[in-house]
Amino acid sequence: MATAPPLPINVELPALEETPPRQLGRWRRLPLKAKAGVVLLGFFVLVAIIGPLVAPYDPGFQNPSPALSMAAPSAAHLLGTTQSGQDVLSQLLSGIRLTLELALLVGVIAGALSVIVGVASAFLGGVWDELLSLLTNVFLVIPALPLLIVLLGYLPHTGQTATILVLALLGWPWGARVIRAQTLSIRNRDFIAASRESGERGWRIIAFEIVPNEVSLIAANFVNTVLYAIGASVALAFIGVTNLSSWSLGTMLYWAQSQQALQFGAWWWFVPPGLAVALMGTSLVLLNTGIDELGNPRLRDANQRARINGRRLLPTDPTPVLSATLPAGRQSPVMAFMRSFSRSAYVSDRAQRLSAPKPSEGQR
Amino acid sequence: MPFILRRLGFYVVAAWVALTVNFFLPRWVPGNAVEAIMSKFPSLQPAAYHALEAMLGVGNGGSIWHQYGSYLVDVLHLNFGISSSEYPAHVSTLLAQTIPWTLVLVGTATVIAFFLGTLLGILAGWRHGGWLERLLPGLMFLQAIPYFFLALLLLYLLAVNVHIFPMGQGYAGGLIPGWNWSFISSAFFHSLLPAFTIVITSVAGWMLQMRNVMITTIGEDYVLAAQAKGLRNRRVIFSYAARNALLPQLQGFGLALGFVVSGAIVMEIVFSYPGIGLLLLNSVTSDDYPLTQAIFLVITFAVLIANLIVDLVIVAVDPRVRTREAA
Numbered sequence: 001m002a003t004a005p006p007l008p009i010n011v012e013l014p015a016l017e018e019t020p021p022r023q024l025g026r027w028r029r030l031p032l033k034a035k036a037g038v039v040l041l042g043f044f045v046l047v048a049i050i051g052p053l054v055a056p057y058d059p060g061f062q063n064p065s066p067a068l069s070m071a072a073p074s075a076a077h078l079l080g081t082t083q084s085g086q087d088v089l090s091q092l093l094s095g096i097r098l099t100l101e102l103a104l105l106v107g108v109i110a111g112a113l114s115v116i117v118g119v120a121s122a123f124l125g126g127v128w129d130e131l132l133s134l135l136t137n138v139f140l141v142i143p144a145l146p147l148l149i150v151l152l153g154y155l156p157h158t159g160q161t162a163t164i165l166v167l168a169l170l171g172w173p174w175g176a177r178v179i180r181a182q183t184l185s186i187r188n189r190d191f192i193a194a195s196r197e198s199g200e201r202g203w204r205i206i207a208f209e210i211v212p213n214e215v216s217l218i219a220a221n222f223v224n225t226v227l228y229a230i231g232a233s234v235a236l237a238f239i240g241v242t243n244l245s246s247w248s249l250g251t252m253l254y255w256a257q258s259q260q261a262l263q264f265g266a267w268w269w270f271v272p273p274g275l276a277v278a279l280m281g282t283s284l285v286l287l288n289t290g291i292d293e294l295g296n297p298r299l300r301d302a303n304q305r306a307r308i309n310g311r312r313l314l315p316t317d318p319t320p321v322l323s324a325t326l327p328a329g330r331q332s333p334v335m336a337f338m339r340s341f342s343r344s345a346y347v348s349d350r351a352q353r354l355s356a357p358k359p360s361e362g363q364r
Numbered sequence: 365m366p367f368i369l370r371r372l373g374f375y376v377v378a379a380w381v382a383l384t385v386n387f388f389l390p391r392w393v394p395g396n397a398v399e400a401i402m403s404k405f406p407s408l409q410p411a412a413y414h415a416l417e418a419m420l421g422v423g424n425g426g427s428i429w430h431q432y433g434s435y436l437v438d439v440l441h442l443n444f445g446i447s448s449s450e451y452p453a454h455v456s457t458l459l460a461q462t463i464p465w466t467l468v469l470v471g472t473a474t475v476i477a478f479f480l481g482t483l484l485g486i487l488a489g490w491r492h493g494g495w496l497e498r499l500l501p502g503l504m505f506l507q508a509i510p511y512f513f514l515a516l517l518l519l520y521l522l523a524v525n526v527h528i529f530p531m532g533q534g535y536a537g538g539l540i541p542g543w544n545w546s547f548i549s550s551a552f553f554h555s556l557l558p559a560f561t562i563v564i565t566s567v568a569g570w571m572l573q574m575r576n577v578m579i580t581t582i583g584e585d586y587v588l589a590a591q592a593k594g595l596r597n598r599r600v601i602f603s604y605a606a607r608n609a610l611l612p613q614l615q616g617f618g619l620a621l622g623f624v625v626s627g628a629i630v631m632e633i634v635f636s637y638p639g640i641g642l643l644l645l646n647s648v649t650s651d652d653y654p655l656t657q658a659i660f661l662v663i664t665f666a667v668l669i670a671n672l673i674v675d676l677v678i679v680a681v682d683p684r685v686r687t688r689e690a691a
Contacts, residue, residue, distance in 0.1 A: 281508025
């Protein structure tokens with residue numbers, strides 16, 4: 001029986017490395033797409049908050065000077081002017097605020113609706129489930145944009161509120177369906193049964209057991225709804241079915257189109273609002289893809305993983321063996337030099353010599 | 365087959381809801397078609413009110429339930445009444461004039477976008493991490509662009525700056541629609557830019573969805589088994605992985621096909637394309653209730669029918685739907 005070396009006593013432990021704050025670590029682990037989305041969206045939120053405060057002019061102010069009718073960008077008007085001498089930059093700044101405000105409100109209302117309907121439908125079950133599912137599916141197949149146009153066309157132009165309510169009324173069913181499916185799978189788990197057995201009331205189970213387990217789904221749904229609201233509200237404003245006296249990105253495009261900015265070549269009038277909408281939308285799509293990737297590791301960027309020894313492996317290829325895994329095909333010369341001293345390089349070189357891959361593969 | 369019967373029942377309910385909403389909506393909101401006309405022509409005497417009512421077929425007496433019944437009967441006979449904005453024309457004639465334009469243009473563009481996007485998605489999903497995936501952020505940008513803005517940009521670049529393409533309309537002015545070469549070539553030429561816009565903005569969505577499903581499918585054991593049997597890659601991709609990954613995609617295709625009739629409303633407005641979207645906007649802005657109602661119905665029914673067809677296709681290609689019902 002071999003005697004173990006005596007345990008050292010009273011040895012000073014090496015100081016523990018200070019762990020980085022949890023929040024920072026989480027941020028670092030976010031997929032790149034999500035980061036880009038957050039930064040881009042944050043930029044627009046910032047613009048929406050401080051934009052109208054720093055806007056150089058009143059967006060509605062019409063400068064009567066004929067030189068300022070559809071003037072190209074200049075130092076005084078960084079993005080040029082409209083036909084009636086309004087400053088495009090000021091309109092853009094307040095337009096971003098209005099559009100984002102509307103979209104977020106729609107996202108909150110429609111998101112709440114879809115949580116209520118989805119959770120209630122799955123939790124209550126039975127006839128309620130049938131009824132609410134039917135309602136959801138009917139709303140899902142009824143084409144939203146034409147109905148929006150018809151509804152807002154019928155309603156007298158009462159401004160933002162009508163648009164927000166109608167958009168929210170038609171924006172919830174997709175989320176409700178997804179949340180219902182998720183709730184169905186959660187409600188049969190043990191912890192729900194446990195809280196039911198311990199006599200929790202239904203609403204408490206919903207609010208403290210079910211909904212917290214669906215936060216990521218609800219967040220993704222919210223992002224989707226905001227995306228829909230931006231697209232739909234801008235499209236509606238663009239065709240003139242909204243309150244045209246306010247300055248949103250859609251109404252800017254409407255005026256640019258109806259006052260023939262296109263024909264006069266006034267690109268500074270319609271490109272900025274369109275680009276703003278596109279970038280806002282991109283940030284949301286990126287954010288959503290990022291959330292998806294966070295939840296489903298398979299979707300993550302496979303750049304590092306799939307490229308092994310300079311060779312791209314198909315996902316269905318057999319697990320790469322030693323010869324294929326160890327040598328790093330793509331490295332800076334400096335790193336390769338440093339690495340040539342390490343033990344792993346020795347092992348891999350030997351393995352490579354043993355298995356003798358095709359010469360072309362090692363070179364890449 | 366119970367699955368199909370259940371779906372049929374659902375579509376009947378959905379159609380009924382659409383009809384009912386369509387009937388009650390104009391009656392709930394303040395004002396009506398007759399008042400709209402009266403306010404447009406102040407010279408009309410109050411006595412003309414009833415004449416207008418009779419002409420437009422609204423308020424033809426009786427309780428609201430009676431009106432509802434006769435409305436349903438009218439719709440069944442495709443009798444949508446008379447348009448008030450283009451007065452003597454029947455609504456159904458106006459619809460017959462505009463629907464083919466939309467159907468051909470948007471239908472073709474949607475099908476092209478679907479097949480192109482799905483194919484790209486299959487390849488991107490298979491070569492996970494390949495060069496196609498590097499394009500994804502750019503494609504997301506294209507997807508997030510409002511398509512009417514892209515249309516404006518293309519018009520500005522290709523029609524205003526460089527006079528390659530026409531500014532809009534369905535065909536060159538002065539031509540009479542008919543089956544002759546000059547008209548058809550002109551119509552084709554005028555449809556290129558709108559179709560391109562639709563394809564470019566929607567291809568990314570198809571690709572992204574297909575890629576995601578494809579990546580998940582590739583992880584399945586049966587794909588590994590097929591690979592292990594030594595089947596050719598092409599066969600594994602298309603007959604094993606893509607075939608199953610395509611099922612969720614088909615559902616989306618059904619919705620998209622339904623939206624063919626409605627989805628490009630805004631695009632048609634940018635290009636002043638003589639389709640149903642432009643007609644809808646014109647009818648809404650001129651308070652032409654009979655026309656608006658009819659267009660909305662047509663669009664809704666197109667969506668329902670397209671979904672029904674896709675359901676049938678899914679039953680045909682996905683044995684799981686059949687067996688689940690049988691069990």
